[in-house]
Amino acid sequence: MQRRTFLARTAQMGLLAGFGVIAACSKPDSVSALPAGEALDREQMFFFSHLAQVLLPTAGTPLTPVNQVPVLSNLDKLMLTMPQSTRTDLAAAIKLFEYGGMVLGWHFSRFTRMPDEDAIQYIDSWQTGHPMQQGIVSVLKRLVYSSYWRDDSTWGPLDFDGPVSEKWGLTSLGEAPLPQRQSAHLSQ
Amino acid sequence: MLKVIQAKDIKSSELNLKADVVIVGSGAGGAVMAYELAAAGKQVVLLEAGPYVPSSQFNEKFPDMLETLYQDHGGQVTKQGDLLVLQGRCLGGSTVVNGCVTFRVPDFILEKWGAEYGLTNLTPETLSPYFEKIERNLSIHTNQPHEINQNSRKLEQGAKALGWSVKPLQRNTKDCALTGHCLSGCKTDRKQSMLVTYLPWASHYGAQIYSDCLVTEILTDSGRASGIKAQVTDPQSGEKVADMTVKADLVVVSAGAIQTPLLFLRSQLGSQNDSIGKNFACHPSTMIVAEFEKDIYTWRGAMLGVYMDEFEHPDKGGFVLEGGGAGPMEIGMSTEPGTGKSYLEFMSNAKNYASCISLIHDHNVGQVSLKDGQKQIDYELSDDDFPAMKLAFKAAAKIYFKAGAKRVFLPTVDKRIVESEDEIDNKIDGIENTPFAIRMVSYHPQGTMRMGTDPGRSVTNEYGEHHGVNGLFVADASLFPTSIIVNPQESVYAISNYIADYILANEEKYFTRLN
Numbered sequence: 001m002q003r004r005t006f007l008a009r010t011a012q013m014g015l016l017a018g019f020g021v022i023a024a025c026s027k028p029d030s031v032s033a034l035p036a037g038e039a040l041d042r043e044q045m046f047f048f049s050h051l052a053q054v055l056l057p058t059a060g061t062p063l064t065p066v067n068q069v070p071v072l073s074n075l076d077k078l079m080l081t082m083p084q085s086t087r088t089d090l091a092a093a094i095k096l097f098e099y100g101g102m103v104l105g106w107h108f109s110r111f112t113r114m115p116d117e118d119a120i121q122y123i124d125s126w127q128t129g130h131p132m133q134q135g136i137v138s139v140l141k142r143l144v145y146s147s148y149w150r151d152d153s154t155w156g157p158l159d160f161d162g163p164v165s166e167k168w169g170l171t172s173l174g175e176a177p178l179p180q181r182q183s184a185h186l187s188q
Numbered sequence: 189m190l191k192v193i194q195a196k197d198i199k200s201s202e203l204n205l206k207a208d209v210v211i212v213g214s215g216a217g218g219a220v221m222a223y224e225l226a227a228a229g230k231q232v233v234l235l236e237a238g239p240y241v242p243s244s245q246f247n248e249k250f251p252d253m254l255e256t257l258y259q260d261h262g263g264q265v266t267k268q269g270d271l272l273v274l275q276g277r278c279l280g281g282s283t284v285v286n287g288c289v290t291f292r293v294p295d296f297i298l299e300k301w302g303a304e305y306g307l308t309n310l311t312p313e314t315l316s317p318y319f320e321k322i323e324r325n326l327s328i329h330t331n332q333p334h335e336i337n338q339n340s341r342k343l344e345q346g347a348k349a350l351g352w353s354v355k356p357l358q359r360n361t362k363d364c365a366l367t368g369h370c371l372s373g374c375k376t377d378r379k380q381s382m383l384v385t386y387l388p389w390a391s392h393y394g395a396q397i398y399s400d401c402l403v404t405e406i407l408t409d410s411g412r413a414s415g416i417k418a419q420v421t422d423p424q425s426g427e428k429v430a431d432m433t434v435k436a437d438l439v440v441v442s443a444g445a446i447q448t449p450l451l452f453l454r455s456q457l458g459s460q461n462d463s464i465g466k467n468f469a470c471h472p473s474t475m476i477v478a479e480f481e482k483d484i485y486t487w488r489g490a491m492l493g494v495y496m497d498e499f500e501h502p503d504k505g506g507f508v509l510e511g512g513g514a515g516p517m518e519i520g521m522s523t524e525p526g527t528g529k530s531y532l533e534f535m536s537n538a539k540n541y542a543s544c545i546s547l548i549h550d551h552n553v554g555q556v557s558l559k560d561g562q563k564q565i566d567y568e569l570s571d572d573d574f575p576a577m578k579l580a581f582k583a584a585a586k587i588y589f590k591a592g593a594k595r596v597f598l599p600t601v602d603k604r605i606v607e608s609e610d611e612i613d614n615k616i617d618g619i620e621n622t623p624f625a626i627r628m629v630s631y632h633p634q635g636t637m638r639m640g641t642d643p644g645r646s647v648t649n650e651y652g653e654h655h656g657v658n659g660l661f662v663a664d665a666s667l668f669p670t671s672i673i674v675n676p677q678e679s680v681y682a683i684s685n686y687i688a689d690y691i692l693a694n695e696e697k698y699f700t701r702l703n
Contacts, residue, residue, distance in 0.1 A: 057528050063536065078251075081261040085562075120527045127524065127602050134601045134624040135269055142521055149517040149535075150251040158538045160487060160516050163248035164367050165375045172243065173362060173377045175190065175388045179325045181227060 037076030039087060045072055047094055050112040052144050054119045064154045074147035093136045097126070100133070190388040192240040192279060195400035195422045195429045203420070203432040207233040207396075208699055210416050210436040212403045212451065215281020216680035217442030217664035219382035219390065220322075224688035226393035230699070233396045233434050234387075235416070237447070238277035239423040240399040241284075243383065246373035250515055253372035257285050259446075266554075266565045270624045271472060273565060274631050275444055279399050280383035282444070283677060286631065287370045287492045287512065288359040288379050290328045291674035292319045292682070296501060305669040306641030309650050310683075318682035323358075326380040328678070331356040331493055335364060339486040340493025340511030342478070342542040346587030352498035357510065359492065360677075368513055370491045401432060406439055406455040406660065413439040413660035437699045438659045438691065442684065445470075445633035445666035449556050450563055452637070452647075457657060464647055467638050468554030469671035470630035471547045472569055474599035475514060475522035476581060478588035483539045486513040496544075499583060500673060506549035507580040508673060509587070514543050522627055523597040525605065534597070542588065546580035548573055549673035552635045569628070574621040581619075585612045599627045632676050637666035652687045659698050663687050 034045040049072060056066040079087060100122075101107030107114060107122050114122060126137040148154060155162050164170075209225050211218045214236040226232040241257060254262030259277040266273065276282035293315070301307040322328065336344070336356060347354035360380040370379060377384045391397055398420075405417040415435040422429050441448050449465035458464060491513050499505030514522070516538045525534035554567030569577065585596045589609040598604040598615065601624050606615045619625060639662075640646030643655040652667055654660040663684040665676045672679060691698055 054528060056532065058532065061532055061536065063532060078255075081255050082263060083260075086263065116528070123527045124603075127527075131623040131625070134622075138601050138624060138627075139269070141527075145520050146251060146517060149520060150249070155516070158516050158535065159483075159485070160538065163369070163375075165248060165365065165369075168365070168367075170365050170367070170376045172375070173384075175377070175384045176325075176327075176362070176380060178389055178392060 034072075037072065037079075039079035039082075040072075040076050044091065044094055045076075047098055047112055048072055048075055048144065050119075051140060052148070054116055054123070055141060055144050056148055057116070062157045064151075064157060066148065069148055069151045069154060071144065071147045074150055075143055078143070078147060090139070093139065097136055097140060100126070104129075189391065190383070191391050191397065193396065193398045194240055195420050198420055198430050201430050203430050205233055205396075205432070205434045207231040207434060207436045209233070209438040209440060210235065210434040211440045211442060212416065213237075213281060213442035213444065213447070213664065214279050214382060214387060214397065215276065215442060215444060215664070216283050216382065216677050217684040218440070219280070219283070219386035220681050220684040221440050221442060221663050221688050222390035222395045222397075223386045223393065224685055225691070226390045226395040228692050231394070232390065233436070234390065234398065235401040235403055235418055235434070236279050236281075236397070236399045237402040237443070238279060238281075238399065240279040241373070243373060243375055243377050246375040248367065248369040248372050248375055250369075250372050250517060253285070257373055264446075264565075266567045268568065268623050270628065271470070271567055272629045273446065273470065273633055274629060275446065275633065279397070280381050280387060282631075283381040284373050284383055285371055286675070286677060288361050289492050289510065289675040290323075290326070290358045290360050290678040293672050293679045294500070294674065297670065297672050301669050305639065305646065307639060307650050307669070310686075315682055315686065318685050319678065322678060322681045322685065326360040326385060326681070327362040328358055328360045330358050331490065335359070335366070335490040336493035337366075337486075337489025337513060338484045339489070339513045339542045342480065342484065342591045342593075343496060343509065343511040343544050343587060344494045346589070346591035347496045347498070349590040350586060352496055352583075352587070354494055354496045354498075356494050357492050359490070364490055366489045368487045368489060368491050368515075400429070403443070403451060404454060406441070406451060406457060407435075408457070408657055408660070411656070412658045415439065438661070440661045440663055442662070442664045444664050445636045446556050446563065446565065448662060448664055448666045449636040450558060453558050457654070457660070461644050463638060463645070465556040465636050467552035467635045467669075468556055468565070468567060468633065469550050469552040469635045469668075470554065470567060471632040471634075471671055471673065472550055472573075472577070472628040472630055473632075474546050474577070474580070474626060474628055475512070475518065475543050476546060476584040476588075476599060477519060477523050477541050477543045477597040478591075478593035479537060479540050479595050479597070480542060480591075480593055481540070484542045485539050486519070486541055486543050487515045489513065496583070496587065499579065502549055505579045505583075506576045506673065507583075508547050509580060509584055510545045510547065512543060512545040519543065522599050524601055524603045524627075525597060526603050542591075542593070544584055546577070546584065547632075547673060548576040548580060550576075550671050552670060556636050568623065569621060569626065571621055577626065578616050578619060581616045582612055585609075585616070601625055601627060632665070632671070634665040634668045634671055634676060637662045638669045639667040640669060651690045652683070661687060661691070
């Protein structure tokens with residue numbers, strides 16, 4: 001267990017060191033196109049927008065088009081429920097992922113500037129990479145997926161029923177009646 | 189009739205109460221304790237940290253309810269972040285959001301507790317009347333044929349074809365409406381959770397129930413428990429409404445295997461062996477998904493139908509599989525079918541999937557602690573438990589192929605799809621026990637306040653009373669000396685009732701007001 005922690009921290013420090021150099025000379029080009037959310041800043045909104053497009057290529061499928069689902073808004077609301085420490089950790093994870101392609105592997109690009117095919121390959125390389133990379137990419141994927149599927153409009157194409165009690169006219173049974181008291185203590 | 193005093197009802201900035209007993213937590217342990225003691229004539233004050241959310245406000249949308257009814261809005265994770273620990277944080281606790289599955293503690297577990305921890309008082313014979321009473325009170329019954337959906341039928345079919353033991357689950361539901369939304373709370377009160385059973389019953393006998401009250405400290409006086417301090421917080425704004433003190437002869441902590449040790453640590457109530465918070469186990473659970481030609485609609489019908497117990501005993505593997513349905517969101521999170529188009533193709537076939545949950549009898553290798561005043565849960569799947577996890581995957585895959593599955597998706601972080609029975613061993617043997625390798629969730633935290641007769645190896649005695657502080661009891665799953673391999677709610681109910689009876693049988697020792 002100690003070895004695992006050591007490996008994770010070492011890799012993280014290596015990535016951060018590389019990130020510091022590269023971040024200084026890299027500026028996003030389309031970030032200003034998106035407004036900041038309540039929890040996510042513009043850069044993070046831009047990052048998740050790109051990630052959602054890569055993860056959910058709905059064009060040509062019967063699924064609800066990703067651009068018709070408020071993925072970023074849902075994600076922003078979800079982030080608001082998280083403690084600040086988690087949001088800080090996530091912000092660091094986003095940066096590691098965004099710039100990781102310039103430090104690890106052969107992508108030589110920030111994630112948000114990768115063409116879709118490269119972006120998928122990059123994601124998959126993290127999926128089979130160091131446990132820390134696996135952790136980061138898993139979390140990022142889950143955030144995007146949950147922000148898409150939580151929207152009612154995505155359920156129809158899957159035949160998912162969603163809430164049914166009101167639709168079915170189910171009535172509440174309410175509180176259960178008081179049980180009969182037993183007269184003596186049960187055996188010890 | 190359930191009466192709850194909430195933050196919005198409190199008009200002063202300071203509350204000072206007196207009672208015979210103050211109970212911390214309103215889940216399986218706390219609610220039963222409150223009812224039993226209140227019905228016996230004791231003045232009971234019960235405090236719940238979470239909000240009171242009436243079932244009429246449950247909307248059957250899992251993400252919404254995760255954020256409303258669960259601890260940390262559904263985001264409670266271990267330090268490394270690869271295990272989500274789901275617990276209820278609302279009036280009624282986890283009983284409101286669980287899958288309704290009930291089991292008695294297996295006899296072989298009780299035997300182990302007796303032999304290794306001195307709990308010879310907790311025999312199957314002693315506990316049997318408690319289980320019977322709980323089963324009666326909570327309408328616990330064996331799933332009837334209409335409560336076993338297509339999803340569970342696949343597990344049943346495959347297991348039977350292999351000659352493996354498979355049985356209908358037992359659940360605490362009354363006239364289940366088969367909505368499949370148990371984890372979002374039962375909107376129509378068919379689930380016999382504490383919200384509709386023991387809490388209103390306790391209220392009937394005069395127990396005062398408070399929500400929005402986080403207990404911050406256990407008070408002691410000359411080696412005896414003397415009450416608690418708490419903080420009342422507005423659940424909407426997060427702002428403090430009042431400070432509260434409850435003076436009582438007896439303190440019972442039933443806040444669950446994570447919050448209970450944290451409260452003891454905050455109160456600086458250590459144990460002789462410094463074991464508070466240690467020995468955390470959690471039945472790390474995964475979902476194995478199989479694709480079939482025909483529509484299954486895993487989310488339709490009773491959420492959990494049957495279980496396969498062929499390998500339940502540790503000597504045979506130490507795991508069970510439960511036929512558990514899931515909505516698309518949970519299916520999409522449980523496995524890794526690939527990125528982009530392959531993921532969408534996987535999701536497009538959601539109605540063709542069957543799914544089951546694996547539970548393993550894990551060792552108590554984790555720890556709950558305070559780091560800079562913040563909760564920290566340390567848990568990594570141990571190398572000793574890893575074989576059981578892989579055996580569970582293999583068994584599930586075999587079952588599903590026997591039942592006619594086209595392919596099986598493994599709950600790993602990398603893409604592992606088993607396309608035929610011949611591939612099972614190879615695909616599963618290749619999984620390594622590294623952080624994040626397996627997509628795990630825990631619904632059953634246990635063991636952090638271990639019960640036992642030896643003060644050198646346990647925190648409480650065989651009746652759940654702290655070894656060093658008289659009148660300070662624990663009544664929740666944190667008492668379990670080992671994981672119990674099956675869903676723990678019924679065991680918590682029964683042991684809490686047992687402890688309540690012990691307290692009442694010795695009331696002259698505990699209730700100084702009487703002397």
